[in-house]
Amino acid sequence: MDMIRDVAALRQMLSGLEAERLPGVESSFSLGADGPEAGGVRLARGALHEVQAAQxxxxxxxxGFALALALRALRTAGAGEGRPLLWVRQDLADAEFGRLDAPGVAQxxxxxxxxxxxRARDGAEVLRAAGDAARCAGLGALLIETWGTxxxxDLTTTRxxxxxxxxSGVTSFLLHAASQPAPTAVATRWRVAPxxxxxxxxxAPxxxxxxxxxLRHRGGEGCVRPVEGGDWKLEWDHEACSFRDLASLPRAVVPVPAGRPDGAAAAEAGRGEVVALRRAG
Known part of the structure; x- marks a missing residue:
């Protein structure tokens, strides 16, 4: 029990030191969208957050969601806005998805x-580099990308x-694909799909x-009620550097199989006649 009290006191002291280092900066930030805002969702600064893909x-x-969160943390920090974002990325992510595209990042x-x-060779190297980077108070944010889990x-590493x-006060984001949540010491855990x-x-697109x-929210300043399990569809406004609620589409989106014959040909085929099918594409 003494160790638990000591750790709690240490965290409180570090929080106070960070408040002195960045005067006027709130200890948490929101996504900017009305839906999560109504649920009291705020992300703590100087904490580790997790963004997962189910596959x-x-x-x-x-x-894209993790990068948008990092930008949101940077832009709303005031004093930390001009600081760089450090992205630690496993080589296998480059092999699977390609290298980061500067114009895409700018958009x-x-x-x-x-x-x-x-760039790091494997997950262990990614986490070692991230551990060193998390100590650097000169960073604005830290993005840690591993391939899978x-x-x-584990719990010790994330703690x-x-x-x-x-x-250091560096807001950090752990990005990876995970089919099942594992025990981690993160402040929030998000599962994201397109x-x-x-x-x-x-x-136009x-x-x-x-x-x-x-999936997880440990509470904190501005969290008015439990929000775990909250589910939202959001879009990113890069000019305002903010999320906003995504309005429902005016009609259902139905996938159309590629190479499907047009309506007239399908009708003729339905009557048992031989028809010529046009090649699609």
């Missing part, structure tokens, strides 16, 4: 000049990362859209 096909959406709202990229990613983030974007005028589910 590898959802990783691009989870990556999400991050100037590539403020991005520092560290490596053995080194160490969380304590170092609290000491959502259909609302089309712009002329059927809309803003990045996400289906985000809050």
């Amino acid at each position: 590898s096909a959802d990783m691009p959406a989870a990556t 999400l709202g991050l100037d590539p000049v403020h991005l520092l990229l560290v 490596p053995k080194a990613l 160490r990362l969380a304590l170092r983030a609290a000491s 959502a259909a974007s609302a089309p712009l005028a002329g059927d 809309g803003a990045p859209a996400f289906h985000a589910t809050l």
Whole structure:
């Protein structure tokens, strides 16, 4: 019990030191959207947060969501806005999804000049580099991307990362694909999948859209009631650097099989006649 009290006192002291280092900066930040805001969802600064994809096909959406959260933490920090974002990425992520694209990063709202990229061979190296980076108070935010859930990613490792983030004040985000949640010392855990974007005028592609589910929330300043299990569809406004609620599409989205014959040909085929089918594409 004495150890528990000592750890609690240490965390309180570190929180006070961080408040002195960044005067006027709130200890938490919101997503900006009305839905999560109504649920009292706020993310603690100087903490470790987790963004998961249920399967590898959802990783691009989870990556965009994690980067948007990091940008939200940076832009709302005031004193920390000009600090760089450090992204520690496993090599296998490059092999599966390709290297980070500077124009794409810029379209999400991050100037590539403020991005520092560290590539690591495996999950253990990613976590070692992240542990060193989490100590650096000069960073604005830290993004830790592993491929899947490596053995080194356990409760002890995440607790160490969380304590170092609290000491330095660097808000950190752990990004990976995980089919089942594992015990970690994170402040919040999100599961993210892609959502259909609302089309712009002329059927132009809309803003990045996400289906985000809050699996864990340890509470904190601004959390008015339990919000675990909250489920929202959100889109990202890179100009305002804020999420907003995604309006429902005016009609259902129905996938159309590729190479399907047109309606007239299908009708003729239904009467048992031989018809010529046009090749699609």
